[in-house]
Amino acid sequence: MGRWQPGARERLEQAALDLFLEQGFTETTVPQITARAGLTTRTFFRHFADKREVLFAGEESVPEQVARFMAEAPPSLGPMELITEGLAPAAAEIFEGRSLDYLLRRRAVIDAEPALRERELRKFSLMAEALEQGFRDRGVDDLTAQLAAELAVTTFRIAATRWLNQHGDPDLPATVNQTLAAMRHLTNTLST
Amino acid sequence: MGRWQPGARERLEQAALDLFLEQGFTETTVPQITARAGLTTRTFFRHFADKREVLFAGEESVPEQVARFMAEAPPSLGPMELITEGLAPAAAEIFEGRSLDYLLRRRAVIDAEPALRERELRKFSLMAEALEQGFRDRGVDDLTAQLAAELAVTTFRIAATRWLNQHGDPDLPATVNQTLAAMRHLTNTLST
DNA sequence: CATAGTCATGGCATGTCGTGTCATCACTAT
DNA sequence: ATAGTGATGACACGACATGCCATGACTATG
Structure with missing residues (x-):
């Protein structure tokens, strides 16, 4: 747990895109994304202002x-x-x-x-x-x-x-x- | 309570616009709007798909x-x-x-x-x-x-x-x- | 080597949004 | 009268989003 998950942001983006394609955007919950990326829900919202932003990073x-x-x-x-x-x-x-x-x-x-x-x-x-x-x-x-x-x-x-x-x-x-x-x-x- | 609140929709629109101007959109909760219009929260979402739509009716x-x-x-x-x-x-x-x-x-x-x-x-x-x-x-x-x-x-x-x-x-x-x-x-x- | 500082993260609590479900009441048609 | 229709009330609930504090890992400085 402590500091540093190298590429945490990238893993979240990848997990989110995959899940959105598999199940749809609405049907995918933030906890599902973070579980796949090996992080917690709270961390997701530290990287992205809201659920949509994970698709617009950069x-x-x-x-x-x-x-x-x-x-x-x-x-x-x-x-x-x-x-x-x-x-x-x-x-x-x-x-x-x-x-x-x-x-x-x-x-x-x-x-x-x-x-x-x-x-x-x-x-x-x-x-x-x-x-x-x-x-x-x-x-x-x-x-x-x-x-x-x-x-x-x-x-x-x-x-x-x-x-x-x-x-x-x-x-x-x-x-x-x-x-x-x-x-x-x-x-x-x-x-x- | 039963049927009929003539102009319920219009009262909700008016109350919402007033409150948004007084306090801002984010700071205004749906219960505040419905309280001012004399209705319940659930009824608001029967008239408008979400909080924003009250400004785009018609x-x-x-x-x-x-x-x-x-x-x-x-x-x-x-x-x-x-x-x-x-x-x-x-x-x-x-x-x-x-x-x-x-x-x-x-x-x-x-x-x-x-x-x-x-x-x-x-x-x-x-x-x-x-x-x-x-x-x-x-x-x-x-x-x-x-x-x-x-x-x-x-x-x-x-x-x-x-x-x-x-x-x-x-x-x-x-x-x-x-x-x-x-x-x-x-x-x-x-x-x- | 020790100690303090920084920072991403975990964990918890909370408020708001939005929906599903069922009951109720007013009005309408027959 | 009686059944039907439609808007509303009431309640439960899940998801989103944020605030707050603790913790652990890495870094800088002595």
Whole structure:
């Protein structure tokens, strides 16, 4: 018991994902997860704010990634140019390090549970806030910054979904650019 | 006690909103709400699936409104034309019947509580799904339907927020159209 | 080598949420 | 009248989440 369970967090994440796939999210209790990971219930809530968070660990850094990405981009780019050129590489960076299989299993769990879908929406909302702030820092006015941020996140989200639906082929940057092209085509029909 | 507490639902909504404003959402317990409304805790959960839903009653009909609105629009309109012409009146219809004061108080509560912001995001997600289905029913391909739906909902959401920020003046349709104009301007910078 | 300090964990108590179940009462239809 | 319907009351209960304190393992310092 004392200190240190190396990888306790990782074991909890793994046990939780397995159990969610086997039995469903609602049917799985926190004591079941901690029993499989060899820990106690109280410890689970020290690592994760609530039961859902065990599926979203590590995504706290995404807003920072977004902010850094925007700060490093050439200041001369307008918001729409930045999206067109930067969204695909940024998307690749966000998913880097996670296997396609893990992402597919994780999404199966999330899709099956409304409470988890809500949490997923919040993730994208946080991304949009970071993007919006980044645009404002580049001198874009508030309304345009918000619109551009939401446009980018929406495109990213739809592209990521499509990418998983087609099991990773074509790859994510290509899918993002296809989705951007479709968005461009759609909005061009408005410019009359 | 037997049957019938006329307006039980409405009294619960009113008591809940008041208490949330006085003490905050988390600090307010369901027994406190039901005590103020003269009912029991069990009855609360017969009217609302969970504590948050008391703030979202009546919004189940929004997806149906959206579907009807789209079905009634001229079939000749393309997705972007439909948004340009239909979003402002549709937005007006959605908020019709609720006082600006109620909407502002309600938003103050929602903004203060992450769990309620998540629920709000789900509401817009449901709107987008209804819109997407509507576009598909009009013969639009899947990707374009999804993009157009998300674009419309995003514009609506941003416009509604701005409208409340400016306390209702200018009115919602005007604000929607201003927001649409800004979106048009933003995306036009992409059409090179 | 000893001692104090730090930190993840265990264990316990507690409050709130949300649901299942059954009884009861008011009103309605026949 | 009598049976049916539907909202409510009352109770039990499990799961989630948090506060609090104790403990044991590792670390730093003398």
